Amino acid sequence: AQKVTQAQTEISVVEKEDVTLDCVYETRDTTYYLFWYKQPPSGELVFLIRRNSFDEQNEISGRYSWNFQKSTSSFNFTITASQVVDSAVYFCALRGASGSRLTFGEGTQLTVNP
Amino acid sequence: GAGVSQSPRYKVAKRGQDVALRCDPISGHVSLFWYQQALGQGPEFLTYFQNEAQLDKSGLPSDRFFAERPEGSVSTLKIQRTQQEDSAVYLCASSLQGAAPKKLFFGSGTQLSVL
Numbered sequence: 043a044q045k046v047t048q049a050q051t052e053i054s055v056v057e058k059e060d061v062t063l064d065c066v067y068e069t070r071d072t073t074y075y076l077f078w079y080k081q082p083p084s085g086e087l088v089f090l091i092r093r094n095s096f097d098e099q100n101e102i103s104g105r106y107s108w109n110f111q112k113s114t115s116s117f118n119f120t121i122t123a124s125q126v127v128d129s130a131v132y133f134c135a136l137r138g139a140s141g142s143r144l145t146f147g148e149g150t151q152l153t154v155n156p
Numbered sequence: 157g158a159g160v161s162q163s164p165r166y167k168v169a170k171r172g173q174d175v176a177l178r179c180d181p182i183s184g185h186v187s188l189f190w191y192q193q194a195l196g197q198g199p200e201f202l203t204y205f206q207n208e209a210q211l212d213k214s215g216l217p218s219d220r221f222f223a224e225r226p227e228g229s230v231s232t233l234k235i236q237r238t239q240q241e242d243s244a245v246y247l248c249a250s251s252l253q254g255a256a257p258k259k260l261f262f263g264s265g266t267q268l269s270v271l
Contacts, residue, residue, distance in 0.1 A: 046198075075256075085245065085264040086159070087199070092258055133198050142187065142256055143212065146198030 044069045046136050048147035055124055056155050063119045063150045065134030071095075073139035076110065076117045081131040081149070093117065124154045158182070160263035162248050168269045169238045177233040177266045181250030187257050188231050190223055191247040193265070199247055205231060206254050238270045 045068040055061045067076065074095045079087040091101065093110050101108045105122045121128055131151050135144040161180040169175050181188050187206055191199035192215075201215040207228035216223070220239075225231040235242055245265040251257030 079262075085247075087247070087249070087260070087262040089259045089261070135198075137256070139256070141212075142204050143189070143201040143215065144191075144199075144260070146200070148196075148198045 044071075044074075044136050044138060044145045046134050046145055046147035048132075048134055048150050050150045051148070052151045052153070054153045054155065057126060058123050059154075060120060060122050061124050061152065061154075063121075063132050063134075063152065065117045065119065065147060067115050067117065067134070067136045069136060069138065071138040071140075075137045075139075077135040077137070077144065078108065078117075078119050079133045079135060079146075081133060083130070087133065090119075121152075124152075126154050126156055128152060129154045160248055160250050160261050162246075162263035162266050164266060165264065166267050166269075168271065170271055171238060171240060173238050174234065174236045175238055175268065177235075177246050177268070179231045179233070179248030179250075179263060181229065181231070181248070182252075182261055183229075185250035185252050185261070186254045187251040187260075188225055189249040189251075189260065190231070190233050191249065192217075193245040193247055195244070202233070202246075235268075238268075240270050243268055243270045 047066045076093045078090040107120045109118045131149045133149045134147045190202040193199040203223045204212040205225040220236045222234045247265045249260040249262045
Protein backbone atom coordinates (compact mmCIF):
# COMPACT_ATOMS: atom_id res chain seq x y z
CA ALA A 43 0.00 0.00 0.00
CA GLN A 44 1.11 3.52 -0.68
CA LYS A 45 0.58 6.47 1.59
CA VAL A 46 1.43 10.16 1.52
CA THR A 47 1.32 12.30 4.64
CA GLN A 48 1.27 16.07 4.69
CA ALA A 49 1.23 16.87 8.39
CA GLN A 50 0.72 20.60 7.94
CA THR A 51 -2.94 21.26 7.29
CA GLU A 52 -2.61 25.03 7.10
CA ILE A 53 0.31 27.45 6.97
CA SER A 54 0.07 31.21 7.08
CA VAL A 55 3.02 33.46 6.29
CA VAL A 56 3.66 37.08 5.47
CA GLU A 57 4.78 37.98 1.98
CA LYS A 58 8.51 37.57 1.33
CA GLU A 59 8.92 34.92 4.00
CA ASP A 60 10.31 31.54 3.03
CA VAL A 61 8.03 28.58 3.66
CA THR A 62 8.57 24.80 3.55
CA LEU A 63 5.80 22.32 2.96
CA ASP A 64 6.50 18.85 4.30
CA CYS A 65 5.73 15.55 2.62
CA VAL A 66 6.43 12.06 3.91
CA TYR A 67 5.59 8.96 1.92
CA GLU A 68 5.37 5.20 2.32
CA THR A 69 5.77 2.64 -0.42
CA ARG A 70 7.12 -0.86 -0.90
CA ASP A 71 8.13 -0.15 -4.48
CA THR A 72 11.81 0.31 -5.21
CA THR A 73 11.01 2.49 -8.19
CA TYR A 74 8.47 5.20 -7.72
CA TYR A 75 7.71 8.80 -8.61
CA LEU A 76 6.93 11.77 -6.43
CA PHE A 77 4.95 14.82 -7.47
CA TRP A 78 3.84 18.20 -6.25
CA TYR A 79 0.66 19.84 -7.52
CA LYS A 80 -0.80 23.25 -6.74
CA GLN A 81 -4.57 23.77 -6.46
CA PRO A 82 -5.59 27.43 -6.64
CA PRO A 83 -9.14 28.51 -5.73
CA SER A 84 -10.26 27.87 -9.32
CA GLY A 85 -9.98 24.17 -8.56
CA GLU A 86 -7.74 22.66 -11.21
CA LEU A 87 -4.54 21.01 -10.04
CA VAL A 88 -1.41 22.40 -11.66
CA PHE A 89 1.65 20.19 -12.06
CA LEU A 90 4.80 21.55 -10.42
CA ILE A 91 7.37 18.76 -10.44
CA ARG A 92 8.02 15.04 -10.79
CA ARG A 93 11.00 13.21 -9.29
CA ASN A 94 11.90 9.56 -9.65
CA SER A 95 13.21 7.49 -6.77
CA PHE A 96 16.68 7.15 -8.26
CA ASP A 97 17.33 10.84 -8.54
CA GLU A 98 17.97 12.43 -5.18
CA GLN A 99 19.37 15.64 -6.50
CA ASN A 100 17.63 18.67 -5.16
CA GLU A 101 15.94 20.81 -7.75
CA ILE A 102 15.40 24.52 -7.99
CA SER A 103 13.02 26.31 -10.31
CA GLY A 104 12.89 30.03 -9.72
CA ARG A 105 11.56 30.59 -6.20
CA TYR A 106 10.65 26.92 -5.85
CA SER A 107 12.96 24.20 -4.60
CA TRP A 108 12.50 20.58 -3.66
CA ASN A 109 14.46 18.45 -1.21
CA PHE A 110 14.16 14.70 -1.79
CA GLN A 111 15.64 12.51 0.96
CA LYS A 112 15.14 8.81 0.44
CA SER A 113 16.59 7.98 3.86
CA THR A 114 13.73 9.75 5.59
CA SER A 115 11.12 9.13 2.84
CA SER A 116 10.55 12.84 2.50
CA PHE A 117 10.03 15.16 -0.43
CA ASN A 118 9.74 18.68 0.92
CA PHE A 119 8.88 21.79 -1.05
CA THR A 120 10.23 25.24 -0.27
CA ILE A 121 8.98 28.54 -1.62
CA THR A 122 11.48 31.35 -1.24
CA ALA A 123 10.31 34.94 -0.87
CA SER A 124 6.65 33.94 -0.92
CA GLN A 125 4.09 36.03 -2.79
CA VAL A 126 0.36 36.46 -2.37
CA VAL A 127 -0.16 34.57 -5.65
CA ASP A 128 1.40 31.51 -4.02
CA SER A 129 -1.69 31.15 -1.85
CA ALA A 130 -3.25 27.78 -2.73
CA VAL A 131 -3.55 24.21 -1.56
CA TYR A 132 -0.44 22.18 -2.32
CA PHE A 133 -0.57 18.42 -2.76
CA CYS A 134 2.23 15.91 -2.65
CA ALA A 135 1.57 12.68 -4.55
CA LEU A 136 3.17 9.31 -5.18
CA ARG A 137 2.98 6.82 -8.03
CA GLY A 138 4.48 3.39 -8.25
CA ALA A 139 6.49 2.31 -11.25
CA SER A 140 3.95 -0.12 -12.60
CA GLY A 141 0.74 1.79 -12.01
CA SER A 142 -0.79 4.92 -13.39
CA ARG A 143 -2.78 6.17 -10.43
CA LEU A 144 -1.53 8.90 -8.13
CA THR A 145 -1.87 8.64 -4.35
CA PHE A 146 -2.27 12.14 -2.94
CA GLY A 147 -1.66 13.52 0.50
CA GLU A 148 -4.38 15.55 2.18
CA GLY A 149 -2.85 18.83 1.12
CA THR A 150 -1.48 21.91 2.82
CA GLN A 151 -3.40 25.17 2.59
CA LEU A 152 -0.85 27.95 2.20
CA THR A 153 -1.96 31.52 2.80
CA VAL A 154 0.45 34.32 2.01
CA ASN A 155 -0.63 37.60 3.53
CA PRO A 156 0.47 40.96 2.15
CA GLY B 157 -10.23 25.09 -25.65
CA ALA B 158 -6.65 24.52 -24.66
CA GLY B 159 -7.30 22.82 -21.34
CA VAL B 160 -9.37 20.00 -19.86
CA SER B 161 -13.00 21.02 -19.77
CA GLN B 162 -15.55 19.61 -17.36
CA SER B 163 -19.28 20.14 -17.25
CA PRO B 164 -21.38 20.99 -15.45
CA ARG B 165 -19.30 23.05 -13.06
CA TYR B 166 -21.87 22.53 -10.31
CA LYS B 167 -24.54 19.88 -9.97
CA VAL B 168 -27.17 19.55 -7.28
CA ALA B 169 -29.01 16.26 -7.13
CA LYS B 170 -31.67 14.84 -4.90
CA ARG B 171 -30.77 11.60 -3.21
CA GLY B 172 -31.62 8.74 -5.51
CA GLN B 173 -31.21 10.68 -8.77
CA ASP B 174 -28.81 9.64 -11.50
CA VAL B 175 -26.16 12.12 -12.64
CA ALA B 176 -23.74 12.28 -15.57
CA LEU B 177 -20.53 14.27 -15.47
CA ARG B 178 -18.68 15.11 -18.64
CA CYS B 179 -14.99 15.52 -19.33
CA ASP B 180 -13.43 16.89 -22.51
CA PRO B 181 -9.70 16.14 -22.37
CA ILE B 182 -7.04 18.00 -24.27
CA SER B 183 -7.18 16.97 -27.90
CA GLY B 184 -4.89 14.06 -28.66
CA HIS B 185 -4.36 13.06 -25.06
CA VAL B 186 -4.23 9.31 -24.67
CA SER B 187 -4.74 8.92 -20.94
CA LEU B 188 -7.78 10.08 -19.00
CA PHE B 189 -8.31 9.83 -15.26
CA TRP B 190 -11.19 10.49 -12.90
CA TYR B 191 -10.55 11.48 -9.30
CA GLN B 192 -12.93 12.20 -6.43
CA GLN B 193 -12.04 14.97 -3.99
CA ALA B 194 -14.00 15.25 -0.78
CA LEU B 195 -14.01 18.59 1.02
CA GLY B 196 -10.66 19.29 2.65
CA GLN B 197 -9.11 16.08 1.33
CA GLY B 198 -6.73 15.10 -1.41
CA PRO B 199 -8.05 13.65 -4.67
CA GLU B 200 -8.69 9.92 -4.69
CA PHE B 201 -8.35 7.81 -7.81
CA LEU B 202 -11.50 6.44 -9.38
CA THR B 203 -10.66 5.12 -12.83
CA TYR B 204 -8.25 5.33 -15.76
CA PHE B 205 -8.62 5.08 -19.53
CA GLN B 206 -6.03 4.65 -22.19
CA ASN B 207 -7.81 5.73 -25.35
CA GLU B 208 -11.19 3.96 -25.19
CA ALA B 209 -10.00 1.13 -22.97
CA GLN B 210 -10.75 1.33 -19.27
CA LEU B 211 -7.58 -0.16 -17.84
CA ASP B 212 -8.21 0.40 -14.16
CA LYS B 213 -11.54 0.89 -12.42
CA SER B 214 -10.48 -0.36 -9.03
CA GLY B 215 -11.09 3.02 -7.39
CA LEU B 216 -14.80 3.17 -8.19
CA PRO B 217 -16.46 3.03 -4.76
CA SER B 218 -19.48 0.98 -5.75
CA ASP B 219 -21.34 -0.47 -8.71
CA ARG B 220 -23.40 2.73 -8.79
CA PHE B 221 -20.39 4.40 -10.42
CA PHE B 222 -19.76 3.86 -14.09
CA ALA B 223 -17.38 5.57 -16.51
CA GLU B 224 -16.99 5.39 -20.25
CA ARG B 225 -14.90 6.86 -23.03
CA PRO B 226 -16.37 5.23 -26.12
CA GLU B 227 -14.38 7.03 -28.82
CA GLY B 228 -11.21 7.63 -26.88
CA SER B 229 -11.82 11.32 -26.33
CA VAL B 230 -14.77 12.62 -24.27
CA SER B 231 -15.52 10.71 -21.09
CA THR B 232 -18.61 10.50 -18.94
CA LEU B 233 -18.76 9.54 -15.29
CA LYS B 234 -22.21 8.34 -14.31
CA ILE B 235 -23.45 7.91 -10.78
CA GLN B 236 -26.70 6.06 -10.29
CA ARG B 237 -29.01 6.45 -7.30
CA THR B 238 -26.85 9.17 -5.76
CA GLN B 239 -26.24 9.14 -2.02
CA GLN B 240 -25.17 11.97 0.26
CA GLU B 241 -21.71 10.46 0.60
CA ASP B 242 -21.24 10.97 -3.14
CA SER B 243 -21.05 14.73 -2.54
CA ALA B 244 -17.58 15.77 -3.67
CA VAL B 245 -15.65 17.45 -6.46
CA TYR B 246 -15.05 15.12 -9.37
CA LEU B 247 -11.84 15.92 -11.19
CA CYS B 248 -10.86 14.78 -14.64
CA ALA B 249 -7.27 14.74 -15.84
CA SER B 250 -5.62 13.86 -19.11
CA SER B 251 -2.13 13.20 -20.36
CA LEU B 252 -0.45 12.88 -23.72
CA GLN B 253 1.38 9.75 -22.64
CA GLY B 254 -0.10 6.32 -22.22
CA ALA B 255 1.14 4.26 -19.32
CA ALA B 256 2.68 6.03 -16.34
CA PRO B 257 2.28 9.60 -17.58
CA LYS B 258 4.72 12.18 -16.32
CA LYS B 259 2.34 15.07 -16.06
CA LEU B 260 -1.41 15.28 -15.72
CA PHE B 261 -3.52 18.21 -16.84
CA PHE B 262 -6.55 18.66 -14.62
CA GLY B 263 -9.91 20.25 -15.25
CA SER B 264 -11.56 22.52 -12.70
CA GLY B 265 -13.89 19.75 -11.63
CA THR B 266 -17.59 19.23 -11.15
CA GLN B 267 -18.84 19.95 -7.66
CA LEU B 268 -21.63 17.50 -6.90
CA SER B 269 -23.96 18.15 -3.98
CA VAL B 270 -26.46 15.44 -3.09
CA LEU B 271 -29.32 16.64 -0.92
